Structure formats: structure tokens, C-alpha cells
Amino acid sequence: NSKVIQTPRYLVKGQGQKAKMRCIPEKGHPVVFWYQQNKNNEFKFLINFQNQEVLQQIDMTEKRFSAECPSNSPCSLEIQSSEAGDSALYLCASRTGGCAETLYFGSGTRLTVL
Amino acid sequence: AQSVTQPDARVTVSEGASLQLRCKYSSSVTPYLFWYVQYPRQGLQLLLKYYSGDPVVQGVNGFEAEFSKSNSSFHLRKASVHWSDSAVYFCAVSMGGMQQGTGSKLSFGKGAKLTVSP
Numbered sequence: 001n002s003k004v005i006q007t008p009r010y011l012v013k014g015q016g017q018k019a020k021m022r023c024i025p026e027k028g029h030p031v032v033f034w035y036q037q038n039k040n041n042e043f044k045f046l047i048n049f050q051n052q053e054v055l056q057q058i059d060m061t062e063k064r065f066s067a068e069c070p071s072n073s074p075c076s077l078e079i080q081s082s083e084a085g086d087s088a089l090y091l092c093a094s095r096t097g098g099c100a101e102t103l104y105f106g107s108g109t110r111l112t113v114l
Numbered sequence: 115a116q117s118v119t120q121p122d123a124r125v126t127v128s129e130g131a132s133l134q135l136r137c138k139y140s141s142s143v144t145p146y147l148f149w150y151v152q153y154p155r156q157g158l159q160l161l162l163k164y165y166s167g168d169p170v171v172q173g174v175n176g177f178e179a180e181f182s183k184s185n186s187s188f189h190l191r192k193a194s195v196h197w198s199d200s201a202v203y204f205c206a207v208s209m210g211g212m213q214q215g216t217g218s219k220l221s222f223g224k225g226a227k228l229t230v231s232p
Contacts, residue, residue: 041202042224107156
């Protein structure tokens with residue numbers, strides 16, 4: 001069973017509000033991913049980290065989304081000004097470094113933007 | 115870029131019957147292959163994975179999958195389903211070590227919703 005912890009499970013925001021969610025990766029996993037899963041089960045990669053460094057992020061993330069993985073603190077994903085289209089399940093996943101490729105997912109944060 | 119196709123969006127089988135969920139991928143090289151399951155209001159749980167070697171891989175809860183390079187497929191099977199197998203099943207691929215610098219992100223199919231009827 002995955003030991004990736006995501007909080008909160010549910011998040012409800014109004015349009016224009018900030019939305020922040022957190023993720024504690026599995027112990028010993030330096031690589032962290034954030035995905036967005038919409039209601040049509042389409043997954044969108046948002047950003048990933050190795051330790052505290054950003055490896056890759058999509059353009060959308062660079063505009064309204066921000067994320068960080070500080071040492072000794074939970075990783076976080078924040079939407080500065082929420083839009084209705086941001087309503088989705090946000091999944092955090094982690095894995096070991098090196099050649100291991102298996103991602104272990106948390107239970108997600110369900111964001112609803114009213 | 116790789117892509118994943120799951121042609122059966124909804125599958126209904128009777129409890130005790132066998133199951134096959136299909137997955138086809140498109141990639142210039144053989145990717146790493148995964149099946150994940152998502153139960154209602156939960157995240158993704160890994161069922162099994164294929165990197166290399168024996169094309170038939172065993173997973174949790176009696177699931178197995180068979181890789182076919184010639185067909186670019188990675189179909190999931192179970193000999194006898196239980197009502198608790200009702201969930202959404204996702205096939206996913208990554209380029210693995212060939213993209214170490216980018217963190218090897220996964221590409222997902224759109225999922226197959228499995229309903230096991232009594």
C-alpha cells in the first residue's frame with residue numbers, strides 16, 4: 001500500500017481564490033510528481049521534482065500554479081487564482097531515484113471551484 | 115512521444131467470470147508498462163509492471179498482464195473476478211531510463227471502468 005499522504009482530501013474554493021494542497025512523499029523517495037485527473041479520467045502532468053529541484057513543468061503550471069518540495073517539509077501545490085476548469089483530482093506521486101520507475105500515488109485532493 | 119489506448123471504456127462481467135482489459139501503446143521504443151487501479155474516491159494503486167524479461171507478469175490480487183512487442187499491447191487478465199474488483203483500471207507507459215533527465219513521466223490511457231455483477 002502507498003504511503004504517500006495528501007491533504008486535504010477535499011477542497012472547495014470560489015473562483016479567484018487560492019487553493020493549496022500538500023503531499024508527503026513516501027519515505028526515501030526523492031522524486032515527486034503532481035498530476036491533474038479531470039472528470040473524463042484524463043491525466044495531465046503538472047510538475048515533478050527531484051529533492052527540491054524542479055525537473056520539468058508544463059506551461060500552465062508556470063502561470064497560475066506554483067509548487068515546491070522544501071527539505072523536511074511537505075511538498076505543496078498552489079493555484080493562485082482558481083478557475084472553474086481547475087476542478088479536478090490532484091494526485092501526488094513519488095518514487096525512488098535512479099532507474100526505478102514505479103510511481104506510488106496518494107489518495108489525491110479533490111478540488112471543486114465554484 | 116508515447117500514447118496509450120484503452121479501447122473498452124466500460125466493461126461488465128459476472129462475478130467468477132474471467133476478465134481481459136485491453137491496452138495498446140504507441141512508442142518508438144519499448145516503454146515501461148504499468149497497470150493501476152482506482153477505487154471510488156481513492157488514488158491510484160499499482161497492480162503490476164513490466165520492464166523486461168518474461169512477457170507475462172504477475173500482480174496483486176490474482177491479476178496478470180501479458181506484453182506483446184509485435185502487437186504493442188499489454189493486456190490485463192484475471193481468471194475469476196470478485197465484486198470487490200469493481201473499479202477503474204488504467205494502463206500507463208513511461209520511457210523510463212531513457213528520460214532520466216525529465217523524471218520519466220507517465221502517459222495514461224483513459225481507463226476502463228469495470229463493473230462486476232452478482
